[in-house]
Amino acid sequence: MDMIVCIKQIPDPETPASAFKVDEAAKKVIPAQGTQPVVSPFDLQAAEAALRVKEQLGSGTIHVLSVGPAGAAQAIKQVLAMGADDGFLISGPGLDDPDAYATAQVIAAAAKKIGNVDAIFMGRQAADWDEGVVPMGVAELLGWPQVTVAKAVTAADGRLRVERVLQDGFETVEVITPAVVTISNELGDPRYPKLQQIMMAGRKPLAQWTAADLGLDAGQLQSRMELERLYVPVVESQVEVIEGESPAEMAANLARRLREARII
Amino acid sequence: MxxxxxxxxxxxxxxxxxxxxxxxxxxxxxxxxxxxxxxxxxxxxxxxxxxxxxxxxxxxxxxxxxxxxxxxxxxxxxxxxxxxxGRGFRIGNVKERIRNVQQAFEQRKVVRxxxxxxxxxxxxxxxxxxxxxxxxxxxxxxxxxxxxxxxxxxxxxxxxxxxxxxxxxxxxxxxxxxxxxxxxxxxxxxxxxxxxxxxxxxxxxxxxxxxxxxxxxxxxxxxxxxxxxxxxxxxxxxxxxxxxxxxxxxxxxxxxxxxxxxxxxxxxxxxxxxxxxxxxxxxxxxxxxxxxxAFFKTLDPYGRLSYPLNLMDEQAVADVTSFGVGRVQDFTWKQLFELDVCVRCGRCTANCPANIAGQPLSPMAIIQDLKTHLNRVGHGLLDARHGGTEEPGPLDMVGGAIREESLWACRTCGACVTECPVYIEHIPTIVDMRRYLVLDQAQVPETAQQALMNIEQRGHPWRGTALQRTSWMEGMEVPEYTGEQEYLLWVGCTGALVDRNVPVTRAVVRLLREAGVSFGVLAAGETCNGDPARRLGNEYLFQVLAAQNVETFKAVGVRKVITGCPHCFNVFRNEYPEFGAQFEVIHHSQLLQRLVSEGKLQPKRGMQGGVTFHDSCYLGRHNGEYAAPREVLEAIPGVQLVEMPRNRSKGYCCGAGGGNIWLEEKQGRRVNHVRAEEAAATGAAVVATACPFCIQMFEDGIPAVQPDETRRMKVMDIAELLEAAVVAEPSAARQS
Missing domain, CATH: 1.20.950 (Fumarate Reductase Cytochrome B subunit)
Incomplete structure (x- = not known):
């Protein structure tokens, strides 16, 4: 089975809140000093899901694909070290910060160019903007079925058996291939790479494509979404200590105070 | 089987x-x-x-x-x-080795x-x-x-x-x-x-x-x-x-x-x-x-965990098929010879912190089980070398003869090696097998994996910290190190990123200022020095970080380093020289002791009550510094130093060593509870230490053994105690 794993390099979601700053005028996030971008965690789990399918079948190819700045090559190497076979970095004009629609266009075009793909695995959403719409766009553009928020994926007679996470339980579905599957954190931790694999990762093929290589023009990459305002919400909290001689009196004072505040 | x-x-x-x-x-x-x-x-x-x-x-x-x-x-x-x-093993300095043999004949270890x-x-x-x-x-x-x-x-x-x-x-x-x-x-x-x-x-x-x-x-x-x-x-x-x-x-x-x-x-x-x-x-x-x-005993500094390969040299590792030790023939012949030396006296196990706490590790059993394994597979391997039968699979040893949880339970505290009367070195053998688990098999306990991945991605092991490298400096003016100052103060990940350890870092800075010491910090330029990675078996990550840090130090011209963490101290002092580092390292306890003895710091305000000092394994056993922190404490007026029964070279690990601060203790008691009990039993008002990990372990352990908050002993770094005695407004007030 030939699979594509899509990954996105994002600002570290574990950056301490105190270090998170935005430039409101430029409507951009200011990268925190000393923190390196990381692979969106759901995407690593998508890679893990694909690797498990490959291990289950004992054969197959896993392509890692990322749309974004040239630095995303590092992110691709990380997944190659986990055991993927080759990488595709699609970067260049118009692709440093594409919106969801443009990203879906690029991924769909790349999947066609790679050819013979049976499944595309993606994280349920990127952990920076948390929009979670690219997978739908890709499935729509390719005309493939999609299964979202999966916690387990296995291959079964040329199909994929996918366990989905629902709000009140789980559901198992079977989907024909080719298909798009998005993976949720319930899948479990991505594997820790072996040293041999880390060393081999540098030697695995990594293709660099531009939008033009995929036959996409600037118009197709035009952002369809306009960012109106970007700001860090101000959270205010006030603390008031309720006094009293005895616990009973404190409770009475608390109740009086809450009534004054029209909370009860 | x-x-x-x-x-x-x-x-x-x-x-x-x-x-x-x-x-x-x-x-x-x-x-x-x-x-x-x-x-x-x-x-x-x-x-x-x-x-x-x-x-x-x-x-x-x-x-x-x-x-x-x-x-x-x-x-x-x-x-x-x-x-x-086994693999080759370098004999080297025979003169020094003969001195070690002499020590064996003097029965130095036997009489411990x-x-x-x-x-x-x-x-x-x-x-x-x-x-x-x-x-x-x-x-x-x-x-x-x-x-x-x-x-x-x-x-x-x-x-x-x-x-x-x-x-x-x-x-x-x-x-x-x-x-x-x-x-x-x-x-x-x-x-x-x-x-x-x-x-x-x-x-x-x-x-x-x-x-x-x-x-x-x-x-x-x-x-x-x-x-x-x-x-x-x-x-x-x-x-x-x-x-x-x-x-x-x-x-x-x-x-x-x-x-x-x-x-x-x-x-x-x-x-x-x-x-x-x-x-x-x-x-x-x-x-x-x-x-x-005793003759073959390592001549390396005690705290050094060597690895035979430079993993960043792609040429050197191109033909290597297995990393760490997963098979008997991956050990050195000295490590195999050692298995026959063991007399099963049990001193290692009787002093092992994990074993005392009821956890699944007995250094003696590791040695004996390896010996049994060697006896089982050895002749087959010899035959194979002469074109005979196939070799047994590597998993028969690690995960078979030796349980993984035993390897992870080791604190690398050095009690076993210190006590062994026949000079067996258990730590390198255990860590070599950990290296196999991590590098070769990628079998890492989940919590340790998170710490390792965090070091890889963020340069520190404290996943989810709300602090940044410079947060601790808030409201203080701390000079950046330019190469002009005498010392680089290496704050370390824990001293900068863990809430409890920030006041210790601030105390050290205030004391250095008070004494007029010329120093600076790297601030956001610091990154993990790789110690946790090496102890947890990820030698590759350690080597990447060590090379990176040595470069940084050379670029800014570092000559002398002060560390607040015995683990940083050990890695700089004993392991970085192999990576071309040329600088002096001093632990804050040693510098503070010197400043006090020179009269540059004068503890005036006294304190009441007893203080018991807990030796950090990496300051004490691995680097032999028992006196300096005690002398600092004794210089504070009113301090009554009380020793726990296990102290100095017989000290008992806090439980955090060998990367165990990032591992779960699944069996037996928790090591830090055992040690907290010993500290509490002294009746002292304060348990003092000089290691950020020990502090964390006690902060967690003391409440478990002293549930009554009003009568609970305090956990303090010696720098915090000295600061309170020397400086007018201690920064500990910031803790509120």
Whole structure:
């Protein structure tokens, strides 16, 4: 089975809140000093899901694909070290910060160019903007079925058996291939790479494509979404200590105070 | 599971098997010798030859001697084939190695346990004395006398010789009695951890040799010296004289005593050779192996965990198929040799913090299990080297003979290595197998994996911290290191990113300022130095970080570094030199001690109550610094220093070492609870330490053993205590 794993390099979601700053005028996030971008965690789990399918079948190819700045090559190497076979970095004009629609266009075009793909695995959403719409766009553009928020994926007679996470339980579905599957954190931790694999990762093929290589023009990459305002919400909290001689009196004072505040 | 390789009919027998066959054969031969000797007694009553008084066929001694020597040479030579399955090992500085052997002969480690050390000294002294006595006697009889016609052992010299021999015998009996008491009558001996027949046979055998020796002496004295009127000579062999006197008074005839003497002698002499032959097939071999192992002991600094390869050199690792140690042949031959040195005394295990807390680790069992594994797979491997059967899979060792959870439970605290009287180095062996799990198998416990991945991605192990590298400086002016200042203050991940440790970092900075020390920090330029990665087995990550940090240090021209963390201290001091680092390192306890002794810091405000000091393993055992932090505490007016029973080189790990701060303790008690209990039992108001990990472990452990918050002991770094005594407004107030 030939699979594509899509990954996105994002600002570290574990950056301490105190270090998170935005430039409101430029409507951009200011990268925190000393923190390196990381692979969106759901995407690593998508890679893990694909690797498990490959291990289950004992054969197959896993392509890692990322749309974004040239630095995303590092992110691709990380997944190659986990055991993927080759990488595709699609970067260049118009692709440093594409919106969801443009990203879906690029991924769909790349999947066609790679050819013979049976499944595309993606994280349920990127952990920076948390929009979670690219997978739908890709499935729509390719005309493939999609299964979202999966916690387990296995291959079964040329199909994929996918366990989905629902709000009140789980559901198992079977989907024909080719298909798009998005993976949720319930899948479990991505594997820790072996040293041999880390060393081999540098030697695995990594293709660099531009939008033009995929036959996409600037118009197709035009952002369809306009960012109106970007700001860090101000959270205010006030603390008031309720006094009293005895616990009973404190409770009475608390109740009086809450009534004054029209909370009860 | 049968690990023995199949279809190896033509296999050459291994040394151990040879020993197991030859050992009993030698014993049987000696027993036949005894019977022959006793049979010959009947005809020997009138023989009066001096060297073997009353003995016919005494020449058999030399036959036995030759047989035993041949045996002593042959079996280790066979056994060495198994040791040599291991990788190469550099001998290097022989002079220093000989000094280590000298230490072994001085029994420095053996006496670390007073009781066992004393009885061992008795046995050791007795064995050496009696061996020498016997050799001198043989030399005198067979070489000096025939060649010169005179005896060395004559007159006063002979009398002193008798006395020394008797003292040697008595020492041996005292040693055996002291050994026997806990082992057989009290059942509290450490040997109970893994008792085998030889643990009973060896002391019984040596006891029998001593008793028959005294009996033979007594019988000879009773039959010769006493009736011949030389009682004054006999007094120089008091035990023999008492026996001779007693037998004579009981009415034994000279003839009877002569006959009995021959019988006893024919038991005594072969038993002595049985004991000698046991050197090669029982743990008695330690008399030769322990000093040899002391010779091979690492010459590296104690706290260094070396790795033979530069993993960043792609050429060097291109052909490497396996990283770490997953198979016996991946160990060095020294590590394999060491397995045969272990005497199962149990000191390592009895001092192991994980074992004491009931966790699944016994350093002794690791060594013994590896030995069993080597015995099982060794011959197959030897055959394979000669084109024979297939090698057993690597998982048979790690995860098979050795449980993974045992490897992870190790704190690398060094208690086992420090206590081992035969100089076994357990830590490198354990970490080598961890390296295999991490680098080769990618089998890492989840929590450790998170810490490692965090180091990889974010340069520190504290996933989810709300602090940044510079958060601790808030409201303080801390100069950035430019190369102009004398010291670089290395804050470390924990000192910067863990809430509890921030006040310690601030205290150190305030004290340095107060003393006028010229220093600066790298601030956001710091990254993990790789210590947790190395201890957790990710050698690759360690090497990447070490190379990176050494570059940073060179770029800014660092010459002297102050660390607040003993782990950073150890890695800089002992491991970075291998990566080309050239700078001095000092731990804050050492610098503060110096500043106090020079009068640059004057502790004025006193404090009430006792303080107990907990030694960090990486400051204490691994780097030998026990005095400086205690001197800092003693300089504070009013401080009453109380020691916990386990202190200094016998200190007990807080539980965090070896990356265990990032591992879950799934079995037994928690190590930090055990230690917190010991600290609480001192009755001190404060447990002081000089390590950010120890502080965290106590902050977690003390509430568990002292639930009453109002009467709970405090956990403080020595810098915090000194700051309170020196600086007007301590920064600890910030904690609110």
């Amino acid at each position: 049968d690990l023995a390789p199949k279809g190896s009919k033509a296999r050459r027998p291994d040394a151990r098997q040879v020993a197991e066959i030859l050992g009993p054969l030698v014993t049987i031969a000696l027993v036949i010798g005894i019977l022959y000797g006793i049979g010959s007694v009947a005809h020997s009553q009138h023989a009066q030859r001096e060297p073997f008084w009353g003995i016919t066929g005494g020449w058999a001694v030399y036959l036995f001697f030759a047989a035993v020597v041949a045996f002593l040479l042959y079996v280790p030579a066979r056994r060495a084939r198994l040791w040599r399955l 346990d007073a009781y066992a050390g004393f009885f061992h000294l008795c046995l050791y002294g007795s064995f050496i004395i009696l061996t020498l006595v016997t050799l001198i006697l043989a030399f005198d009889d067979e070489i000096i006398h025939p060649m010169t016609g005179h005896r060395f052992l004559e007159g006063n010299r002979y009398l002193v010789f008798k006395l020394v021999g008797d003292v040697g015998g008595l020492m041996g009996l005292l040693g055996i009695a002291m050994l026997a008491y806990p082992r057989w009558f009290r059942r509290r001996s450490r040997v109970r951890l893994d008792t085998r027949w030889e643990d009973h046979a060896l002391p019984l055998l040596y006891g029998a040799i001593l008793v028959t020796g005294f009996l033979a002496q007594g019988l000879r004295i009773g039959a010769t010296e006493l009736p011949e009127g030389h009682a004054a000579w006999s007094h120089w062999a008091p035990v023999g004289w008492l026996i001779g006197e007693a037998l004579t008074r009981a009415g034994s005839s000279i003839d009877l005593m002569t006959t009995l003497h021959a019988v006893v002698w024919w038991v005594h002499m072969p038993l002595a050779f049985v004991l000698l032959s046991m050197i090669v097939w029982t743990k008695f071999g330690h008399v030769l192996l322990a000093p040899t192992n």
